[in-house]
Amino acid sequence: xxxHYYRERLDKCSHxxxxxxxxxxxxxxPANMFYLTGDGRLCAFAMITKEGHVALGxxxxxxxxxxQFAHFDELMGFEDEVGxxxxxxxYFEHFDIEKGNVGLEYTFLTQSMMAMVTHPHAKPKEIMVKxxxxxMSELRMIKDDDEIERIKKAAKVAExxxxxxxxxxxPGITESQVAAEAEYxxxxxxxxxxxxSYVSSGDRTNIAHGLPSHRKLKQGDLVMxxxxxxxxxxxxxxxxxxxxxxxxxxxxxxxxxxxxxxxxTIEKVKAGIGVGELEVAMHGVLKDAGYGEHIFGPPIHxxxxxxxxxxxxxxxxxxxxxxxxxxxxxxxxxxxxNCGLYLGNFxxxxxxxxxVKEKGHEVLTGYPRHLxx
Amino acid sequence: xxxHYYRERLDKCSHxxxxxxxxxxxxxxPANMFYLTGDGRLCAFAMITKEGHVALGxxxxxxxxxxQFAHFDELMGFEDEVGxxxxxxxYFEHFDIEKGNVGLEYTFLTQSMMAMVTHPHAKPKEIMVKxxxxxMSELRMIKDDDEIERIKKAAKVAExxxxxxxxxxxPGITESQVAAEAEYxxxxxxxxxxxxSYVSSGDRTNIAHGLPSHRKLKQGDLVMxxxxxxxxxxxxxxxxxxxxxxxxxxxxxxxxxxxxxxxxTIEKVKAGIGVGELEVAMHGVLKDAGYGEHIFGPPIHxxxxxxxxxxxxxxxxxxxxxxxxxxxxxxxxxxxxNCGLYLGNFxxxxxxxxxVKEKGHEVLTGYPRHLxx
Numbered sequence: 001x002x003x004h005y006y007r008e009r010l011d012k013c014s015h016x017x018x019x020x021x022x023x024x025x026x027x028x029x030p031a032n033m034f035y036l037t038g039d040g041r042l043c044a045f046a047m048i049t050k051e052g053h054v055a056l057g058x059x060x061x062x063x064x065x066x067x068q069f070a071h072f073d074e075l076m077g078f079e080d081e082v083g084x085x086x087x088x089x090x091y092f093e094h095f096d097i098e099k100g101n102v103g104l105e106y107t108f109l110t111q112s113m114m115a116m117v118t119h120p121h122a123k124p125k126e127i128m129v130k131x132x133x134x135x136m137s138e139l140r141m142i143k144d145d146d147e148i149e150r151i152k153k154a155a156k157v158a159e160x161x162x163x164x165x166x167x168x169x170x171p172g173i174t175e176s177q178v179a180a181e182a183e184y185x186x187x188x189x190x191x192x193x194x195x196x197s198y199v200s201s202g203d204r205t206n207i208a209h210g211l212p213s214h215r216k217l218k219q220g221d222l223v224m225x226x227x228x229x230x231x232x233x234x235x236x237x238x239x240x241x242x243x244x245x246x247x248x249x250x251x252x253x254x255x256x257x258x259x260x261x262x263x264x265t266i267e268k269v270k271a272g273i274g275v276g277e278l279e280v281a282m283h284g285v286l287k288d289a290g291y292g293e294h295i296f297g298p299p300i301h302x303x304x305x306x307x308x309x310x311x312x313x314x315x316x317x318x319x320x321x322x323x324x325x326x327x328x329x330x331x332x333x334x335x336x337x338n339c340g341l342y343l344g345n346f347x348x349x350x351x352x353x354x355x356v357k358e359k360g361h362e363v364l365t366g367y368p369r370h371l372x373x
Numbered sequence: 374x375x376x377h378y379y380r381e382r383l384d385k386c387s388h389x390x391x392x393x394x395x396x397x398x399x400x401x402x403p404a405n406m407f408y409l410t411g412d413g414r415l416c417a418f419a420m421i422t423k424e425g426h427v428a429l430g431x432x433x434x435x436x437x438x439x440x441q442f443a444h445f446d447e448l449m450g451f452e453d454e455v456g457x458x459x460x461x462x463x464y465f466e467h468f469d470i471e472k473g474n475v476g477l478e479y480t481f482l483t484q485s486m487m488a489m490v491t492h493p494h495a496k497p498k499e500i501m502v503k504x505x506x507x508x509m510s511e512l513r514m515i516k517d518d519d520e521i522e523r524i525k526k527a528a529k530v531a532e533x534x535x536x537x538x539x540x541x542x543x544p545g546i547t548e549s550q551v552a553a554e555a556e557y558x559x560x561x562x563x564x565x566x567x568x569x570s571y572v573s574s575g576d577r578t579n580i581a582h583g584l585p586s587h588r589k590l591k592q593g594d595l596v597m598x599x600x601x602x603x604x605x606x607x608x609x610x611x612x613x614x615x616x617x618x619x620x621x622x623x624x625x626x627x628x629x630x631x632x633x634x635x636x637x638t639i640e641k642v643k644a645g646i647g648v649g650e651l652e653v654a655m656h657g658v659l660k661d662a663g664y665g666e667h668i669f670g671p672p673i674h675x676x677x678x679x680x681x682x683x684x685x686x687x688x689x690x691x692x693x694x695x696x697x698x699x700x701x702x703x704x705x706x707x708x709x710x711n712c713g714l715y716l717g718n719f720x721x722x723x724x725x726x727x728x729v730k731e732k733g734h735e736v737l738t739g740y741p742r743h744l745x746x
Contacts, residue, residue: 041580042582043581043582059580059581059582061579061580061581061669061713061715061720062579062580064576064717065577065580079669104484106485106488107483107484107485108483110479110480110481110482110483111477111479111504112479112480112506115479131484133485174565176560176564176566177561180556180561181557184553184556184557187549187550187552187553187556187585188553191549192547192548192549192584192586192587193549193585203437203438204438206434206435206437207414207432207435207438208415208416208432208434208435209414209415209416209432211415211565212565212566213565296432296433296434296452321484321485340434
């Protein structure tokens with residue numbers, strides 16, 4: 001990506017840091033480092049000062065590699081955890097930050113990682129810590145053209161993965177083997193990586209997080225396939241529910257109702273609408289049909305570097321350290337259909353990645369929405 | 374698994390909790406819940422009292438499914454985060470725990486998850502929190518026969534994945550496509566899941582965490598392939614480094630040295646030896662050959678439900694909330710070869726999963742260790 005993007009992002013970040021009286025933020029979450037510097041790798045950190053200076057710490061093995069990707073002012077390699085702590089201390093000294101506030105990623109740092117980055121040998125005692133989660137969310141929420149293009153390509157990759165998975169459906173194949181087809185196809189179609197795939201079947205379509213198991217598909221089973229490829233650092237999110245064979249009347253009716261709820265919610269997507277409004281709309285269709293007790297999960301979330309990111313629905317946002325989202329702006333990208341309709345012996349769900357436009361929206365994941373093969 | 378295993382594990386857990394003056398532990402990490410109850414799923418929790426009672430909270434959609442897998446005394450479904458908080462509060466009241474100490478997983482809980490499970494509507498004010506990471510590590514460290522069998526099967530699955538990846542190596546294929554071959558084969562061979570695969574090539578073999586990229590293999594490249602299948606809940610960990618074509622003298626020498634270090638360290642593995650001793654042994658071979666500045670990463674870690682778990686080397690353990698490990702006991706399973714030898718323009722690494730025996734060891738991952746195809 002061209003470097004002026006990073007300058008603009010850092011400038012915007014500086015403004016948000018000043019609003020929160022932060023002197024620096026210390027990032028360890030790869031997605032956030034990737035957004036602000038162009039490189040997000042494991043076991044590394046980025047310190048960003050309120051003046052917009054970027055200092056990176058990476059494993060000493062990675063120093064040359066990171067130079068090819070990252071935009072930064074300072075770079076140091078470290079040997080191990082102790083080295084990482086000392087590198088953090090060095091940067092606080094280098095930037096002359098002795099007191100004030102540093103922002104940390106409360107939704108990412110475990111207790112033990114928190115203890116490490118705030119260790120007395122890392123962080124000067126008089127620097128206080130604050131949560132900077134919502135700064136990063138606010139920065140990443142509205143996508144630029146280059147980001148939208150990457151998400152579109154990830155969506156195409158998802159279509160390829162879904163086709164391979166659906167083509168493989170037949171009695172006797174395991175859920176894990178269905179996932180194998182989707183994942184193999186996504187990597188062949190250009191995904192460098194993917195987030196965890198969900199494939200559940202039969203009774204298991206009723207559970208909230210259907211990770212693939214050894215369960216073998218049976219004639220008449222529903223199969224729920226939810227995939228999330230990553231293309232050049234950006235993700236798409238798509239779920240389809242398919243019947244192996246002829247669906248029962250109950251399966252058919254539940255599916256048609258869900259699809260109506262999802263599609264009519266997508267129809268409402270445009271700049272200015274709130275995530276909460278979309279949630280109410282989607283739940284409304286299901287509730288009006290008498291299925292209010294069978295809904296589970298928030299129907300909407302953002303999509304970008306992560307397949308689930310801000311904006312989150314108001315209820316969810318609170319517990320994820322996020323602010324209640326503002327009305328959606330153009331070039332936000334969301335997934336619609338993250339909640340399921342769960343009837344006890346089976347569940348249905350259809351989810352698509354949708355870009356918010358000034359006067360409407362664009363559905364990026366175009367794979368057909370047919371219950372029958 | 375037969376239920377007496379869970380009774381024994383809970384009894385042992387009770388003893389460790391009493392030593393730490395814990396009245397209960399509250400688990401949300403799937404690996405820990407799986408070990409103590411037989412079921413570990415996302416967005417769920419298990420409260421274990423010092424008397425060994427098990428209370429589960431799961432998404433309301435999952436109540437019937439969890440009954441098929443988990444050993445428990447109490448089970449409740451919840452609707453959302455608020456419901457989860459109230460379910461936790463309900464169990465504290467049900468078990469009559471109004472004060473005292475509750476153990477939490479400090480190496481797993483983010484700041485925001487911590488805020489949720491200790492929310493005033495979840496945890497009574499007079500209950501204090503402590504880190505229970507090392508209780509779970511101590512419980513999980515020594516494997517029973519059933520666990521060893523599962524890890525052996527995971528190791529066989531890893532061999533199948535490695536063969537598929539190595540067979541696919543040729544100039545022009547991307548790192549991501551190599552990963553695709555390994556992952557596809559592992560699922561076909563019976564893995565229900567796998568942890569993140571690492572495939573790096575050329576210059577990228579020098580970086581610490583080589584996630585697959587779009588880089589295309591070239592003649593003369595080294596390719597580092599590190600895979601971690603999961604079979605019936607248990608993992609194996611294997612890494613191989615292979616040359617596409619004829620290795621250079623420098624590549625060949627570095628590889629042979631590394632293999633000597635790794636194999637001679639494996640030779641030392643038996644009950645009674647310390648992880649620190651093995652670390653010193655492995656580093657020793659590399660240092661004696663003049664490569665001390667080119668080592669990165671801890672050479673040894675445990676393998677089990679997770680592909681990286683306790684025991685960790687002493688230095689690493691401190692930062693992961695673990696105690697310094699005791700000498701290894703029989704039926705501990707470790708990976709040997711987690712550190713790499715990084716020469717700047719390339720790196721080499723060979724890693725195997727090894728079961729500790731009373732009078733020696735058993736190497737579980739048998740794929741050939743040849744640099745050349």
